[in-house]
Amino acid sequence: MKVNKLKMLLVTALWITCLCIFSSLKTADQRIGLNHTIGIFKEGTAGFGQSLFELQAAVSVLNSQDTRTIANARAALTKSRLAYKRIEFFMDYFFESSGLIYNRPAKVEVDEPYMEYQEPSGFQVIEALLFDEDPAGHRKALLEQAELLISSAADLNSLLYSFNGKDEEILESVRLELVKVITLGITGYDAPELKTGISEAYQSIDIIKKVLTPYLSSAENTDGKLSLSLSSTLAYLKVHTNFDQFDRMEFLTIYALPLQEKLGNFIRERGLEANYKSILNYKASHIFSPDALPASAFNDVSAADLGKGKHADEMKVTLGKRLFAEKILSGNLKRSCISCHNPAKYFSDGLKTSLAFNEESFVKRNAPTLLYAGFQYAQFWDGRVKTLAGQIKDVIANPSEMNGEHKVIVASLKKNAGYQIAFQQSFPAAADPLNMNNLAEALAAYLSTLSPRNSAFDRYMAGDRSAMNKQQLNGFNLFMGKGQCGSCHFAPLFNGLIPPLYKRTEFEVLGTPANADFDRLVPDQDAGRFGFFPISYYQGAFKTPTVRNTAKTAPYMHNGAFEDLEKVVEFYNQGGGAGLRLEVPGQTLSAQPLNLSKKEVQEIVAFMESLTDNLNTVSTTLPQVH
Structure with a gap:
């Protein structure tokens, strides 16, 4: 008996020791990429800063009579953009507002709902000026942009003061950089005139590989597959550099999407998966997987509605389907949602602009399809409403569309025992479930299912x-x-x-x-x-x-x-x-x-x-x- 107890004590002690060692290794493992990545960032900022001085020198000698000066300025801009791509993953993730100085779109973007905005600045403004009819005529504006970038880049390393990043964040930053390559980089989103998107994609993937180095060297399972995928993707980008002739489908299906899947698996196996920034479902294989964008991320659901169970959700969708064809929602009991969004016409109506409520005139705008309408943050062509439920209430009350009075609609529906039961089953926690907010939510639940993704x-x-x-x-x-x-x-x-x-x-x-x-x-x-x-x-x-x-x-x-x-x-x-x-x-x-x-x-x-x-x-x- 004493021997067995002693064995049990030894086994327990050994187990605790192993657990402590494992915990210690895990804690250390979760820090292995931080200093390495900071080093990459500092190296990148040095190269980036130098490229900006070269850009400044190039634009300062622009001459309308000498096309070589224009070509040199564009080449200098290309070099700066490539240098920036080596720190973009870090800037976009950890210092997004600072990064906007360098590579924001060449248009005014309004920060809603605060209605604050910034004038365009950075590379894309410089690109637009360099590809204008007379780039030299914009020398002053180009120098101002170059000076702005130089002064901002001089302080980049100061962003690291008291910086406390985690390995989970670093891995998410490179994961998002890969998504950016797939969805924006190869489209020329931020360099439409230079057409350097493929070369920039190479820089982004190359830096991803460098950031992953310490994680790969300490891994056992998928590191070989991930390393091989990174190398083959880089090799493809290095050979195929022509923007207009680049085979994006081949690149995505053979290289980029498998790489995204392997990177996701690698992060998950290491226990370092975290989602602090994006609405993406990281469990999805890749960005084109049907579950990559969860519909729930766009739904306006109150805390009281959470956790009610799958049955209530299914009942809500079923109720929404019925309401979609319900003419009680209109002021003349003749119109329903189908009037302008006919399923037989892919949830549109085939008209230039829809027939108005009076059946004589037409509304102001075209009726778009409702397929995938739930996957956005702005409803109506002008985006005046943020949610599907809000849009539904607006359309029902609009005198030109359905001209329905909310109180009258609710009163009419309450006279129908079937509707009362359906609302109770769909909103079991509500004391008075049949109301306008729940009606709109049920319709929105149905519309959110209209995303077949089977083309x-x-x-x-x-x-x-x-x-x-x-x-x-x-x-x-x-x-x-x-x-x-x-x-x-x-x-x-x-x-x-x-x-x-x-x-x-x-x-x-x-x-x-x-x-x-x-x-x-x-x-x-x-x-x-x-x-x-x-x-x-x-x-x-x-x-x-x-x-x-x-x-x-x-x-x-x-x-x-x-x-x-x-x-x-x-x-x-x-x-x-x-x-x-x-x-x-x-x-x-x-x-x-x-x-x-x-x-x-x-x-x-x-x-x-x-x-x-x-x-x-x-x-x-x-x-x-x-």
Whole structure:
């Protein structure tokens, strides 16, 4: 007995010792990348600072009569951009506001709801000036930008004062940098004229590999696979450098997406997975996985509604389906949501602008599809409402749309025993479940399910390499590259949801005309978001919609001005309204032509056709409530 007790004590002691050693190793392991990464950042800031002095020198000697000076200035800008990519992962993650000085879009971006904004600055402003008709004429402005960058870069290392980063954060920062490469870098999002996106992607992946070095050297399981994936991705980027000819589909499916999956698995196996910044579901294999963007991240759900269980959620969706066809929601008991968002027409109505409540006039704007409507932070073309539930209440009460009175609607529904039961089952915690807020939430729950992700494109990304034809594949490469479509219609939903954090929906000023005759364009009088937020930068600004299922939802644009996709692509090809000689002082779309051939326009259209979902898998049959 004593011997057994002694053995048990020894085993327990050994177990505790091992546990302490393991805990100690784990604690040390969780710090192995911090100092290493700080060293990489300091090295990167030194190279970046030097490149800025070279940029300043290059723009200071710009001469309109000497094209070599313009070429040299553009080359110096390229060098600075490449240098910045080696610290971008760190700046964007830990010092986002400081990083905006260097590489923010060349347009005014408003910080809502505070309505604060900053004038554009940095590389993208410099790029726009260097690719203007007379770069030398902008020498003063270019020098001001260069001096701003130099003075800011001189203080970069001071950001490290009292810096306390964690290995989980470092790994998330490189994870997000990879997402940025996949969704923004290869599209030319922040260097559309230089077209250095592929070379910049190389720098980003190379620095990711360097940051991961200490983690890889201490790992056992997946380090070999991850190291090999990093090396093969870099080798591909090093060889294939031409922006317009770059095969993005090959790069994504063979290199970048497998790399994203391996990196995710590696981080998870190390026990260092954390999500402090993005709404992305890190359990998803890659950014094009159907579960990469969780619908729950966009839902406006109160704390009281959380944890009620799957049954209540399913009942809520079922109730929402029924309400979608319910004419009691309208003031004349003739209209329902289906009136403008018909499932048979891919949840649109096929009209330029929808028929108004009086059935004689038309509303101001086109009715977009409701497919994927739940995956954004702004509803309506002008983004005046943030949530689906808010939009639903607005539409129901709008005199031009459904003209319904909320109190009357609720009273009418309460007379129906079936609805009373359905609301009670859907909102079991509520004392009086049948109210307007819950009605809107039920409808929103149904609309949030309208994201089938089963198009030919989705099947191709899931591994079915027969799902897309050559024309569609060419179109994808153009869409994400030369056509610059993917720099506003962001992957994976191809809407205005901005990567890599996916926490903001973008608005753009395109200069969309009121008609489709490019030889005799008529300016559109719709003020867009300016009507909701009356600041000049929002004049004519509209939300960027998804192009998924766009082949089934003609006509196009906020006013239904264009009847076919070829016309839409050609509008962008010509540089939007400003490129077509309309006066659009605040246009955020580049007015420079894309120089797409007719064949390339057709290929882009073919790609958009590959984004058409099979709605047979979407529950559009609306159940009766008795």
